[in-house]
Amino acid sequence: MGPVMPPSKKPEASGISVASASLSHLYQASSLQEAEELDLAFPAPLALPLAPLTDGAAKPEKGTSTPGMEDEELTNLNWLHESKNLLNSFGDPVLRSVSPVGGEGGVVGNRGDRDHDNMPPSPIAGGDLPYDADRNPNCKPPYSFSCLIFMAIEDAPSKRLPVKEIYTWILEHFSYFANAPTGWKNSVRHNLSLNKCFKKVDKDRSQSIGKGSLWCIDPEYRQNLIQALKKTPYHPHAQVFSTPPTSPQAYQSMSSPPLWPGSPFFRRNGGVLLQGTVTQTLILYRIFSLPPLFHVPSSPLTPLVHQGELKPPSFHVSHSPQSCRSGDVDSFAYAL
DNA sequence: CACTCACTAAACATCC
DNA sequence: TGGATGTTTAGTGAGT
Numbered sequence: 001m002g003p004v005m006p007p008s009k010k011p012e013a014s015g016i017s018v019a020s021a022s023l024s025h026l027y028q029a030s031s032l033q034e035a036e037e038l039d040l041a042f043p044a045p046l047a048l049p050l051a052p053l054t055d056g057a058a059k060p061e062k063g064t065s066t067p068g069m070e071d072e073e074l075t076n077l078n079w080l081h082e083s084k085n086l087l088n089s090f091g092d093p094v095l096r097s098v099s100p101v102g103g104e105g106g107v108v109g110n111r112g113d114r115d116h117d118n119m120p121p122s123p124i125a126g127g128d129l130p131y132d133a134d135r136n137p138n139c140k141p142p143y144s145f146s147c148l149i150f151m152a153i154e155d156a157p158s159k160r161l162p163v164k165e166i167y168t169w170i171l172e173h174f175s176y177f178a179n180a181p182t183g184w185k186n187s188v189r190h191n192l193s194l195n196k197c198f199k200k201v202d203k204d205r206s207q208s209i210g211k212g213s214l215w216c217i218d219p220e221y222r223q224n225l226i227q228a229l230k231k232t233p234y235h236p237h238a239q240v241f242s243t244p245p246t247s248p249q250a251y252q253s254m255s256s257p258p259l260w261p262g263s264p265f266f267r268r269n270g271g272v273l274l275q276g277t278v279t280q281t282l283i284l285y286r287i288f289s290l291p292p293l294f295h296v297p298s299s300p301l302t303p304l305v306h307q308g309e310l311k312p313p314s315f316h317v318s319h320s321p322q323s324c325r326s327g328d329v330d331s332f333a334y335a336l
Numbered sequence: 337c338a339c340t341c342a343c344t345a346a347a348c349a350t351c352c
Numbered sequence: 353t354g355g356a357t358g359t360t361t362a363g364t365g366a367g368t
Contacts, residue, residue, distance in 0.1 A: 144341090144342065144343085145342080145343075146342085183343090183344060183345070184343095184344090186344075186345070186346085187342090187343060187344065187345095190343085190344085190345095191342090191343090211350095211351060211352050212351080212352095
C-alpha cells in the first residue's frame, strides 16, 4: 500500500469537498471547480445534450482552483455532461486491470482489523469473491475508512457532512457496519481528525444542526483519495474481458460492463471498472466524473442519458440501495 | 528489518 | 449530566 492516504494530516493527501444526505441529489451536486479542473475530452457518444459547458476557459491545474467556488455550484449538473474524467489525469502508468476475483483485498479487510474477537467475520478476507454489499452484507467493504468517508462526503450535494451523517451513509451503503461493534465510529472520527484529506468546516451558528462540525474534503488532497479508491483491489462486479464485445448488442445484454485492457474506456478510466449496486455505481461515477449511462429496464428510474432524454432535475436514482440492487442494472453502455 | 499505512482502543476535553 | 463529537496517544498487524 503506497503512501496514498496519509493517515495523519500529511501534506500528501488529497481531497475535495462536500456531502449530502440524499442520493437522489447525486447528480445535482456539481462543482465548477471539478468541472474546470480537468480537461478531458468527452467521447462523442457520451456527450449529453443537456447544457452547454459552462466553462470554455482553460482549467486550472490541480490545486489552483478556488475552494470557495464549488460550493456555490451545488445544483448544477455540468459535471454530468462535461465528464471530466479524473482518471485521465492519472496517466497510463497507473492503469491496471481489475478482477472480479481480485482476490484479496481490500484496503480494509486485509489489514489487521480482522483479528478482533468482537468483529464479525469478514468473508472478503478470503479473497474468493468480489465484494457486493447487497449480496454479502456481512462482508467488510474493501475500502479504507478514508475512502468510505470520501464517498460519503462526495455523495452529499453540499459536499459537507456532519460525522453523524457520515455514519448514516456508511450504514446505508455497507450493511456490514450495522452489525459491527461501534468501534468503527471511533475509527471514522479518528480518521477525520487525523487525515489531512478531511477538513472541518465551521458551521453557521444560525444553521446549526446540532453538535459537531461539518466535514469536507480538502481539494488539495482529493487526488490522493481518488488514487486510494483506484487502488482498491477490486470494485463490485468488476469484469475484465480478454477481448472486446463484438457488437453493441453483445454488451447490451451483459450483466456487467464491457471492459478489456486496451479498450478506450479502460484507458480513459484508468482500468477501473465501476459497477455494483446502482447506488454504489452512481457514487463512484460521481467521484470519477464518469458519464452515467444506464439501462435499467422496467425501472421508472431509467435514465436514458445517451438518448438525450435525461433532464437534470428528473434524474433521480433510488435512495435505497436495498430497493435498487445490482441486478437491476441490466447493462451499461459505454462509448467504446 | 525498518518503515509506512490502516485500524482499533482508549483517554480526555469540549460542546449541546 | 449524559451523550455526541473531536483530539490525541498507544498498540497491532500487514505491506513495502
